[in-house]
Amino acid sequence: MLQEFFPFTKAALAANNAAMLRCKEYFERTDEIKEYNQLKMLAAFTGCGVAYNHLQGSTGYGTGDSGRDKLEQVFAMLVGAEAALFRHQFSSGTHTLAVMLFGLLRPGQRMVAVTGRPYDTLQSVIGLGGQAGNGSLKEFGILYDEIPMVNGKVDIAAAAKACETANVCYIQRSRGYANRNALSPQEIEEIAAAVKMANPGIIVAVDNCYGEFTQKSEPTQHGADIMAGSLIKNPGGGIAPTGGYIAGKAHLVERCAHRLTAPGVGGEIGATLDVLRSLYLGLYYAPGVVAEAVKAAIYASALFDNLGLAVSPAFNAQRNDIVTAVETGSAEALLGLCKGIQAASPVDSFAIPEASPMPGYEDDVVMAAGAFTTGASIELSCDGPMRPPYTAYMQGGLNFASAQAGILLAAQKAGLIKNI
Ligand SMILES: *Cc1c(COP(=O)(O)O)cnc(C)c1O
Numbered sequence: 001m002l003q004e005f006f007p008f009t010k011a012a013l014a015a016n017n018a019a020m021l022r023c024k025e026y027f028e029r030t031d032e033i034k035e036y037n038q039l040k041m042l043a044a045f046t047g048c049g050v051a052y053n054h055l056q057g058s059t060g061y062g063t064g065d066s067g068r069d070k071l072e073q074v075f076a077m078l079v080g081a082e083a084a085l086f087r088h089q090f091s092s093g094t095h096t097l098a099v100m101l102f103g104l105l106r107p108g109q110r111m112v113a114v115t116g117r118p119y120d121t122l123q124s125v126i127g128l129g130g131q132a133g134n135g136s137l138k139e140f141g142i143l144y145d146e147i148p149m150v151n152g153k154v155d156i157a158a159a160a161k162a163c164e165t166a167n168v169c170y171i172q173r174s175r176g177y178a179n180r181n182a183l184s185p186q187e188i189e190e191i192a193a194a195v196k197m198a199n200p201g202i203i204v205a206v207d208n209c210y211g212e213f214t215q216k217s218e219p220t221q222h223g224a225d226i227m228a229g230s231l232i233k234n235p236g237g238g239i240a241p242t243g244g245y246i247a248g249k250a251h252l253v254e255r256c257a258h259r260l261t262a263p264g265v266g267g268e269i270g271a272t273l274d275v276l277r278s279l280y281l282g283l284y285y286a287p288g289v290v291a292e293a294v295k296a297a298i299y300a301s302a303l304f305d306n307l308g309l310a311v312s313p314a315f316n317a318q319r320n321d322i323v324t325a326v327e328t329g330s331a332e333a334l335l336g337l338c339k340g341i342q343a344a345s346p347v348d349s350f351a352i353p354e355a356s357p358m359p360g361y362e363d364d365v366v367m368a369a370g371a372f373t374t375g376a377s378i379e380l381s382c383d384g385p386m387r388p389p390y391t392a393y394m395q396g397g398l399n400f401a402s403a404q405a406g407i408l409l410a411a412q413k414a415g416l417i418k419n420i
Helices: 010-048 066-078 093-104 120-126 156-163 185-198 250-260 276-306 331-343 400-413
Strands: 083-087 110-113 143-146 168-172 203-207 226-230 244-248 310-312 323-327 365-369 381-385 391-395
Touching: 010 066, 010 276, 010 400, 066 083, 066 244, 066 276, 083 250, 093 120, 093 168, 093 203, 093 226, 093 244, 093 250, 110 156, 156 185, 168 185, 185 203, 226 250, 244 250, 276 310, 276 323, 276 391, 276 400, 331 365, 331 381, 331 391, 331 400
Parallel strands: 110 143, 110 168, 168 203, 203 226
Antiparallel strands: 083 244, 226 244, 310 323, 323 391, 365 381, 381 391
16 A cells, blocks of 8 residues: 555565564554543543633633633643643643743742653753753752763663652653653652652642643652643644643642642633633543554554564554654764654645754754654654664654655665665
């Protein structure tokens, strides 16, 4: 079928067949998680009594916006949290995480990142790099420590020790641009239990970006007090046009709400304009879309491993995010992969990606994405910082068939498929 629409070589088709054979069993596992999460979703919608009028938005201050409040109730129920903010006013994942951290921490308090150096854009939020004078946590007198991961695992003993006198234990679930695996809900539970044993008052906060719906439960059901993520990743289902969420214990979510808007008004305001229907629909679709993206990730691992590249995670590993890291080994191969993904994107297929500086990132970054929503990485996308070993991070795919074509075309365009 593939060759009917794209100029695949015989070798590429053979590589595809070999990869697909390896994927079958793991696709079945993915479908089982999808069905579970989809039923859980339906039960949250029916359990909360979502009504047609909830899909209508508000203007101005947005006080008394019952659709917004209902949506947040649905999301909280879905992830086993007491409360949630689920809003388009969050401009990105980084913004959402910054609101969470500024909401939780006060001057003189300390956070400990127990999953090593956080995602690039969080570093300027914390005050580890970037320009002074931007108002980082550090400038507000918030202290910071980090515990490097050891062999891709959290050093639980060191984390517990460092958290004894800290206020927030920060866990990044997904790999980000680091050479490590994403954490499972069970691993998060183990970390949370250990740091709370050392310090019962500590707040366990999770960056859940890319993790949502990859498993049957979420960090808030496994000892996390609060978590945050982006709506142009997993929980937006490819339909939410922008936004983020914070979910967890009610008093903590409340603190974040006062930071998101203004101290005193908190979550009571925030007009939803015309986006509510998209947020509801996207969330409702998210388990299915995430499953398609996970299948694309499994396929990419199987394919590139067959082609002799180092991939992580392996095609048969448990998935706790939608990201696959492929060590391309050279700037040319990284660019080649991105060009291939771009060429098989539904929007802007004719564009040619180039590496360039990005705000918040230390190295130049190359990004391929021909997405309906700008920058949405729940849609098939490929990016990577231009530094050795030139790792390409691939993620997303709204549906498996087109992601499969895109990934195979990328491999072919990057010259990774040798003639057989
Ligand atoms: C995407 C991501 C972020 C930041 O989100 P942006 O929307 O890019 O600002 C933070 N942490 C992780 C692990 C991510 O994947």
